[in-house]
Amino acid sequence: MNREAVVPESAMDGEEFVRATEPYRRELLAHCYRMLGSFDDATDVVQETYLRAWRAYDAFEGRSSVRTWLYRIATNTCLTALTHHSRRVLPSGLGAPEPDPTAAPVPAAPGVRWIQPVPDALFGPGTEAADPASVVLAREDLRLALVASLQYLSGTQRAVLILRDVLAFTAPEVAAMLGTTTAAVKSTLQRARTRLRQLAPAAEDITQPTAPEAHHVLDQYIAAFQNADASALEHLLRRDATLEATPFTTWFAGNHTCVPYLRTWVLGSPGDWLMLPTRANNQPAAMTYARTPQATYHAYGLAVLTVTTTGIRHIHAFHDPSLAELFGFPPTIGPA
Incomplete structure (x- = not known):
């Protein structure tokens, strides 16, 4: 005898929750x-956001859009996370540049929390995107210098x-999300804009050349x-170029120190490095591999370039082999 399949109500609720919320992930x-400066922390908070949203979905009355509701949960979860951790930094946030290009790089003390790069591929258009505009929003203002500047603002x-x-x-929407008044939001925004103007790079430092030009520089x-x-x-770097690399506190400002440092401590011999092009934080980047005595290449980290129409303004290097997996590259290549 045929029996009509019965779908449990909880399964139907789960399907509806996924349809309503997944386009915004x-x-x-x-x-x-942007809030936390860390891909790892952001991933954890998004997971927590969806868990909280699932638990509260039955009580969601539609007084705001699902998107606004999710942003309220995510933002407040981020603010809670920020109360438990120190801000994340880049080496240039820890002190003045090193004037001596022959100085050995100094590792940071344990416990320093570094800004982490993110691959552009995570924020490109996907089949789950309900609104193309939301994908554009997700790609803007992710550049490393701006994310680092945001970390100097208070959580609110x-x-x-x-x-x-x-x-x-x-x-008014932001006030409702944060449980405050519209007047307080406007006052906080004014202070935040003023502080960010003091911290953010000059306009020419974040103005990108055309994509083909940037790719050619990379x-x-x-x-x-x-x-x-x-x-x-030396020809590629601007005269005011800066170079910094985690997990070191040592960083350099000016072509006259960046290039001698690279020549003394980094470049080595032809073939010591292998680099593969990619993109991170809406900037050109290179996944970097170091050659071993066995002529294989092991993942070393990632270099992210700030490219302007007059050359490379900044090199952010991250010594973190695990970034290869995050960016979709193998941990080892070779033999050469």
């Missing part, structure tokens, strides 16, 4: 990354600035590194 991840200032200026929520950078060609690197 990528942009929520970008939002939490950070939240208000991102929700208002990046995501374009209204002041190709030249990779070729110079793989050939251990310091002169080619």
Whole structure:
């Protein structure tokens, strides 16, 4: 005898919850990354956000959109996380640049929490994206220098600035999300904008050339590194270029110190490095491999370039082999 299949009510609720909330996962991840400066922390908070949302979904009365409701949960979860951890930094946030290019890099003390890069592929359009505009929002304002600057704001200032200026929520919407008044939101936003103007890079430092031009600069950078060609690197770097690399506190400002440091401590011989092009934080980047005595290449980390129309303004290097997996690269390549 045939029996009609009965779908449990909990399963139907689960399917409805997924349909209603899943289209916003990528942009929520970008939002939490801006707030926290860490892909790992952002991933954890997004998971917690969806868990809290699932538990509260039956009580959701539709007084706001699902998207606004999820941002309220995610933002407050981020603010809670920020009360338990120190801010994340780049080496340039820990002190002045090193004037001596022959100085050995100094490892940071244990416990320093570093800004983490994120692959552009995580925020590209996907089949789950219900609104193309939301994907664009998720890609904007992810550049490393701006994410690092945001970490100097208080948690509330950070939240208000991102929700208002990046995501374009209204002041009353933000007030409702944070449990405060519209007047308080406007005052906090003004203070946050003032502080960010003091911290953020100049306009020319974040203005990108066309995509083909930036890609061409990245190709030249990779070729110079793989050939251990310091002169080619000097030609690519602007005179005011800066270089910093985690997990070291040592960093350099000015072509005159960056290039000698690279020549002394990093470049080595032709073939010591292998680099593969990628993109991180909406910037050109190179996954970096170091050659072993067995002629294989092991993942070393990631170099993220700030490219302007007049050359490379900044090199952020991250010594973290685990980034290879995050960016979709193998941990080992070779033999050469």
